[in-house]
Amino acid sequence: MLDLSSHDVLLVGGGAAGLRAAIAVAEINPNLSVAVVSKVYPMRSHTVSAEGGAAGVARQDDSLDEHAYDTISGGDWLPDQDAVEGFVKEAPQELMRLEHWGCPWNREPDGRVAVRPFGGMKKERTWFAADKTGFHLLHTLFQTSLKYNAVARYDEFYATRLLADDGQVQGVVSIELASGKVQAITAKAVILCTGGCGRVFPFTTNAAIKTGDGMALAYRAGAPLKDMEFVQYHPTGLPFTGILITEAARAEGGYMLNKDGYRYLQDYNLGKPHPQPVLRSMELGPRDRLSQAFVKEYEKGRTIEGPYGAVVHLDLRHLGEKKINAKLPFVRELCLKYENLDPVKELIPVRPVVHYMMGGVHTDPDGATPLKGLYAAGEAACVSINGANRLGSNSLTECLVFGARAGRAAAQFASVQRAPERHLLAQAVDEEARLQDRFLQKSGGRERLSNIRDEMQQTMEQSAGIYRSRESLEQAAEKLSELQERFQDAGLDDRSHAFNTELIAALELSCMLDVAESIIHSALHRTESRGAHQRTDFPVRDDEKFLAHSLVTRCPDGTPEVTYAPVTITRWPPAERVYGK
Amino acid sequence: MAEQIALEITRYSPERDKTPSMEEFEVPLRKEWVVLDALNYIKDKVDGSLSFRWSCRMGVCGSCGMMVNGEPKLTCATFLNDYAPGPIRVEPLKNFPVMRDLIVEISDFLAKLSKVKPWLIRKKEKPISEGEYLQTPEELDSYRQFSMCINCLLCYAACPVYGLDPLFAGPAALALAQRYNMDSRDEGKSERLDVLSQHDGIWGCTFVGECTQVCPKHVDPAGAIQQYKLTAAQEWVKSLLMPWGGK
Numbered sequence: 001m002l003d004l005s006s007h008d009v010l011l012v013g014g015g016a017a018g019l020r021a022a023i024a025v026a027e028i029n030p031n032l033s034v035a036v037v038s039k040v041y042p043m044r045s046h047t048v049s050a051e052g053g054a055a056g057v058a059r060q061d062d063s064l065d066e067h068a069y070d071t072i073s074g075g076d077w078l079p080d081q082d083a084v085e086g087f088v089k090e091a092p093q094e095l096m097r098l099e100h101w102g103c104p105w106n107r108e109p110d111g112r113v114a115v116r117p118f119g120g121m122k123k124e125r126t127w128f129a130a131d132k133t134g135f136h137l138l139h140t141l142f143q144t145s146l147k148y149n150a151v152a153r154y155d156e157f158y159a160t161r162l163l164a165d166d167g168q169v170q171g172v173v174s175i176e177l178a179s180g181k182v183q184a185i186t187a188k189a190v191i192l193c194t195g196g197c198g199r200v201f202p203f204t205t206n207a208a209i210k211t212g213d214g215m216a217l218a219y220r221a222g223a224p225l226k227d228m229e230f231v232q233y234h235p236t237g238l239p240f241t242g243i244l245i246t247e248a249a250r251a252e253g254g255y256m257l258n259k260d261g262y263r264y265l266q267d268y269n270l271g272k273p274h275p276q277p278v279l280r281s282m283e284l285g286p287r288d289r290l291s292q293a294f295v296k297e298y299e300k301g302r303t304i305e306g307p308y309g310a311v312v313h314l315d316l317r318h319l320g321e322k323k324i325n326a327k328l329p330f331v332r333e334l335c336l337k338y339e340n341l342d343p344v345k346e347l348i349p350v351r352p353v354v355h356y357m358m359g360g361v362h363t364d365p366d367g368a369t370p371l372k373g374l375y376a377a378g379e380a381a382c383v384s385i386n387g388a389n390r391l392g393s394n395s396l397t398e399c400l401v402f403g404a405r406a407g408r409a410a411a412q413f414a415s416v417q418r419a420p421e422r423h424l425l426a427q428a429v430d431e432e433a434r435l436q437d438r439f440l441q442k443s444g445g446r447e448r449l450s451n452i453r454d455e456m457q458q459t460m461e462q463s464a465g466i467y468r469s470r471e472s473l474e475q476a477a478e479k480l481s482e483l484q485e486r487f488q489d490a491g492l493d494d495r496s497h498a499f500n501t502e503l504i505a506a507l508e509l510s511c512m513l514d515v516a517e518s519i520i521h522s523a524l525h526r527t528e529s530r531g532a533h534q535r536t537d538f539p540v541r542d543d544e545k546f547l548a549h550s551l552v553t554r555c556p557d558g559t560p561e562v563t564y565a566p567v568t569i570t571r572w573p574p575a576e577r578v579y580g581k
Numbered sequence: 582m583a584e585q586i587a588l589e590i591t592r593y594s595p596e597r598d599k600t601p602s603m604e605e606f607e608v609p610l611r612k613e614w615v616v617l618d619a620l621n622y623i624k625d626k627v628d629g630s631l632s633f634r635w636s637c638r639m640g641v642c643g644s645c646g647m648m649v650n651g652e653p654k655l656t657c658a659t660f661l662n663d664y665a666p667g668p669i670r671v672e673p674l675k676n677f678p679v680m681r682d683l684i685v686e687i688s689d690f691l692a693k694l695s696k697v698k699p700w701l702i703r704k705k706e707k708p709i710s711e712g713e714y715l716q717t718p719e720e721l722d723s724y725r726q727f728s729m730c731i732n733c734l735l736c737y738a739a740c741p742v743y744g745l746d747p748l749f750a751g752p753a754a755l756a757l758a759q760r761y762n763m764d765s766r767d768e769g770k771s772e773r774l775d776v777l778s779q780h781d782g783i784w785g786c787t788f789v790g791e792c793t794q795v796c797p798k799h800v801d802p803a804g805a806i807q808q809y810k811l812t813a814a815q816e817w818v819k820s821l822l823m824p825w826g827g828k
């Protein structure tokens with residue numbers, strides 16, 4: 001039997017963006033009923049894994065314009081400059097608000113919040129809580145959210161589709177994991193804060209839950225996905241596990257070394273090596289350029305062959321035990337646990353690893369998508385402030401700034417809308433029937449989920465990795481259509497209702513296949529190289545044709561269609577990206 | 582064929598089973614594999630119906646706590662090799678109701694967490710525009726350890742008091758209460774004390790210290806609880822001496 005419940009504003013996802021949005025709604029109008037639907041308990045959300053910090057201007061020698069310029073040049077002039085200007089302005093306020101809510105930010109001896117350098121940033125402006133910033137930020141938000149009685153939670157509910165009435169989004173259909181019951185949750189406005197989709201790749205820093213669910217829900221409901229071809233590889237992941245070694249390790253002074261112990265980044269137009277870290281230079285260059293340099297080093301035969309592919313070394317030894325313990329305790333903990341080595345004395349093997357999606361659900365600077373009633377924020381969304389390459393420590397701040405904005409905008413929208421009508425329930429009934437027919441009651445079904453998933457991930461790595469070409473992308477497009485077809489023949493071992501994690505895995509895989517296709521088709525159409533999107537067959541940036549956001553929409557037959565929208569330029573005309581000068 | 586290791590895993594489906602039972606699986610013994618990798622291997626290749634929670638696989642999301650050979654562990658940080666030649670017994674976290682296979686019901690903890698008011702309480706809020714509440718590195722250090730709790734609930738599985746008295750607030754919730762009490766920016770200690778001084782609060786703890794031993798993040802809940810008892814006792818004496826409110 002179907003359950004039905006109703007709210008004014010519904011958040012899907014309980015990470016930093018979702019919780020910030022929920023609190024924003026509760027604060028702007030305590031009479032609104034706001035609910036958070038999340039497939040995990042909110043404190044398990046992937047925000048928890050963010051390490052290095054959150055950017056926001058904090059010092060006299062810094063300025064909003066400099067933060068904006070770093071972000072825009074870091075994004076290879078693809079960010080919308082009006083959005084970036086709003087972002088850098090609200091960033092310090094949002095980070096300060098977290099301080100007032102109890103976030104244990106690191107401090108200067110005089111008690112002020114401390115800031116650290118970060119990649120691609122010309123000034124020190126990254127607020128941090130040791131190297132567990134995301135963890136502290138998420139728990140501060142979650143614990144603070146507990147004091148708002150207006151915030152209801154649906155913990156461990158998986159949203160399977162959006163409810164829409166005449167093109168207006170009015171809630172979700174969800175599965176309560178504990179019971180397997182299908183439940184319609186209606187709302188006057190829905191905000192997707194479901195994070196990215198790193199799991200479409202085999203080697204990623206992303207948690208298991210990062211399967212692009214919100215992107216797929218929006219895409220299927222007719223909302224465009226923007227700039228999906230821009231996939232960030234973080235230059236320093238541990239081999240095999242893909243565990244992230246934070247950029248803060250380099251900001252504190254770590255070196256990147258090739259097999260000869262040589263700081264190879266000096267060969268890639270990133271400046272000259274100095275013993276101390278230099279901002280916007282060498283190891284503090286942007287992530288896209290560092291990951292690309294790794295591939296070039298590999299091609300020159302100057303990487304080290306490890307049991308899980310080529311690696312280079314991250315050297316922290318000269319920082320000393322005291323500094324490592326004070327500023328990078330989690331790095332040490334992770335290395336000791338997972339690599340059985342101590343960075344105080346030993347080199348850390350690292351390789352580029354899929355980390356972040358610059359693309360996402362197309363929104364305006366208030367988080368509104370083109371679908372009435374639907375909003376998005378955080379990694380799931382693309383405003384865009386990240387353009388073709390996100391700078392480290394901008395994403396946690398983005399979750400706060402745009403989570404708050406989307407919350408306020410959705411609250412205002414919800415305040416003047418009529419309650420959704422009961423006939424929406426028919427869509428939920430259909431959805432329940434679909435889940436039964438396709439999965440739980442289905443006879444036959446020969447394909448194992450894990451085989452399809454593995455093949456999808458290998459395809460993405462081979463075809464849409466750090467360097468791409470028409471040939472590789474066309475092969476991937478073909479392979480993904482094959483996998484979509486084979487997914488129709490997937491069979492589950494688990495036909496029960498209570499906590500059927502295999503059913504959820506099937507629904508997640510279906511989301512990932514759709515999102516993977518959107519990435520491949522966007523990448524295929526962009527015949528230039530910009531930021532994290534590098535085409536071997538089109539190696540230069542082409543502003544004439546591609547100073548534009550790609551928008552991928554789903555055609556009625558399921559195929560992706562790519563169009564373009566202009567980039568907003570306010571005060572920083574496109575120029576060459578210069579680092580190390 | 583590569584070396585194998587046996588896992589004995591609790592299976593339970595509320596729709597099918599009256600009581601949980603154990604099932605044995607063989608998995609490859611790879612030196613870099615943790616128990617969670619073995620569970621995922623089984624789910625992917627052998628039996629897709631095996632159910633468990635996991636997410637980050639780097640010891641920070643707190644999802645994958647289970648009993649491994651009788652001890653509460655984060656399975657993403659527990660290596661198969663340390664248990665070779667096996668078998669390894671994997672069971673759901675003790676002291677919680679089991680929902681399915683290795684998944685336990687934790688809403689009791691969430692309710693208790695809310696009850697200790699784990700947020701910063703101020704008599705008067707300062708406007709954001711006036712900047713931060715100053716806090717020296719030493720002041721930060723005084724509570725930082727208690728702020729490291731990932732809510733994995735290994736401490737509840739280890740706690741003999743929680744096992745017998747489900748009304749006990751439990752180690753993690755009390756450590757988090759203390760995290761805010763010790764925070765120089767907070768002014769809510771007396772509010773929290775009122776909640777915690779009751780029967781089901783800190784007086785239940787017998788200081789056996791199992792919680793501190795199993796904590797993967799070195800939070801030391803037992804230490805937090807002892808600190809707390811001391812403060813509560815002092816406040817109690819104060820309230821006798823100064824009944825008009827010397828707080």
